[in-house]
Amino acid sequence: MSNQKVRVIVNGYGVIGKRIADAVVAQDDMELVGIADVVSDWRIKIAVEKGYPVFASNPEAVDNMRTAGIPLVGTLDDLLKQVDIVADATPKKVASANLEKYRAAGVKSIFQGGEKHSLTGHSFVAQANYNSAIGRDTTRVVSCNTTSIVRTLGALKQAGLLKKARGVLIRRATDPWESDHSGVMNTIVPETTIPSHQGPDAQTVVPDLDVVTIAVVAAHTTSHLHTWSVELTHLATKDEVLAAFRVVPRIAFLQAADGVVALNSTLEMMADLGRPRGDMWEVGLWEDSLTVKGNELFYNYQVYNQAIVVPETIDAIRALTGIEQDGMRSIAKTDQAMGLVRDFVGRHRVITN
Amino acid sequence: MSNQKVRVIVNGYGVIGKRIADAVVAQDDMELVGIADVVSDWRIKIAVEKGYPVFASNPEAVDNMRTAGIPLVGTLDDLLKQVDIVADATPKKVASANLEKYRAAGVKSIFQGGEKHSLTGHSFVAQANYNSAIGRDTTRVVSCNTTSIVRTLGALKQAGLLKKARGVLIRRATDPWESDHSGVMNTIVPETTIPSHQGPDAQTVVPDLDVVTIAVVAAHTTSHLHTWSVELTHLATKDEVLAAFRVVPRIAFLQAADGVVALNSTLEMMADLGRPRGDMWEVGLWEDSLTVKGNELFYNYQVYNQAIVVPETIDAIRALTGIEQDGMRSIAKTDQAMGLVRDFVGRHRVITN
Structure with a gap:
């Protein structure tokens, strides 16, 4: 690894961008040169409070941002040179x-899961395909839901257990901080198309996954819940399945018997753990309700949509720039710096690396 | 059929009981002799308003009910003689x-799905096992969720299409009229045990169903949504599957393309159709999102938990008393009297019988 830190900018300081900025700062091999946006309200003023150099994403935003008292360092075009x-x-x-x-x-770039695979021609989940991203000029970190699917089904596939998987995604209606009437109240809204797009999206990372998903939106803001019915390649035990999940990073276990019984109790636990913004970067998989019946496996997990892709983005920075050639070393380094675990409480708690 | 009407009493005038009472009144071969309960508030006063003879379910309730001004005709014990x-x-x-x-x-009895199968030794869904209930002294109408499972998977089985089915039940937290803190807000609560009980419960009606269910509770009151992944016995077309659902009663189709996009839009449509209490007695199955891929079938449907078992209870009355020996004739008679349909709007709309 070079002694020269990778110089990073975050363009778009929203739900994901602000978390990426903090995660970059936490890495000893990266330097956050600045963040860029077009808004001039409290969100960007917090970036100023944190001491991040703030740039305007386009020249049109400069006047508004300056008028609002944002001490602009320059524009994105200036920033890209550095x-x-x-x-x-x-x-x-x-x-x-x-x-x-x-x-x-001449600047490399990482996009988020809202973009199409075709934009970059490469879609990224660190534990699945870090190698194929090394040295590329651009990649796309897949969405929160797709990331969770690749992590979990990838683990089963790696253990030789996965034949096919059918999942139901119960999505949060909007994010907790939103108040723009994008939520839904007191209903369930099934997507009008089955399968939902997440299955094919996972296949952009792991082409031979046999996965089909159905998605619905529910009346809550506290992240997503996935339920899965998986056909295994052979008769297996619960321990065998848990072991498959345990040997991969970024899956951590939740215990209903320990009182973690719902999406909101998990999030309260994250807050109590002192995590920044109460984030859960791991897939939170309920260990006690996980059930194996013959060659079938059933389980539920929680996807904290605001944060799960952030460690992936950090690894994508290392892969594209080539400062780390070993994906598992990058993952361990990221997880150590950010504080990811395999179990949130109790005797199994082990830092990833 | 005898000219003598079957004399029926409803004991327990709650969510289900009040609907059964109305449905009994709508039948020309039944007479509602009375309803019995122990509460003395608005709920029972409405029964008085409707002209239903009101009885006390037990002697201890008599004083409270009389004090509240309920014109009691007598007690359940008196009623049972008639x-x-x-x-x-x-x-x-x-x-x-x-x-x-x-x-x-010496009075026959029908229980609801909250009771165990072992109480009556027989569990009932009209289109599946009317015959085996004929002449029995008691049966149990299975729960709303189980009824929907037997109707839909029963239809696929009857058409020779069903190999196995894996479902996810996204349950309403509590009923719309409740305010007793039994709801949940802004979260999803997965059941701590997988599979949930509805699969084995469906097997009390159709023993050889290969069905597994996962259940979660969501933050809404507008009834249940089920999502299903079904393995078919052979490659099939969407038309073949729809035909299988169309030849059985009590499944009706919803069209997202027609604006029925969520649980609440369905319920608004029921209200606009002028249905009593806005009830949907049918399984409301989304036709346009139903998808067949090879030998796999995926679909969503809505279960209106407050009403779906009511027509089943009417048929159970005919089966136990033996006034109708043909289950399909009973179903047609019930559905005609109550107003069930196969399609809620449009050219396919046909009364069941």
């Missing part, structure tokens, strides 16, 4: 127009 | 103690 890589967390449709700008500036 | 059959919709645990009382009075 960095190796940009983590783009701008909204869907904005992001795709940015790729050519990054390429013209 | 009737052929009792539909028991009292709360769990109360009901099971009643069976011996009914037997001692």
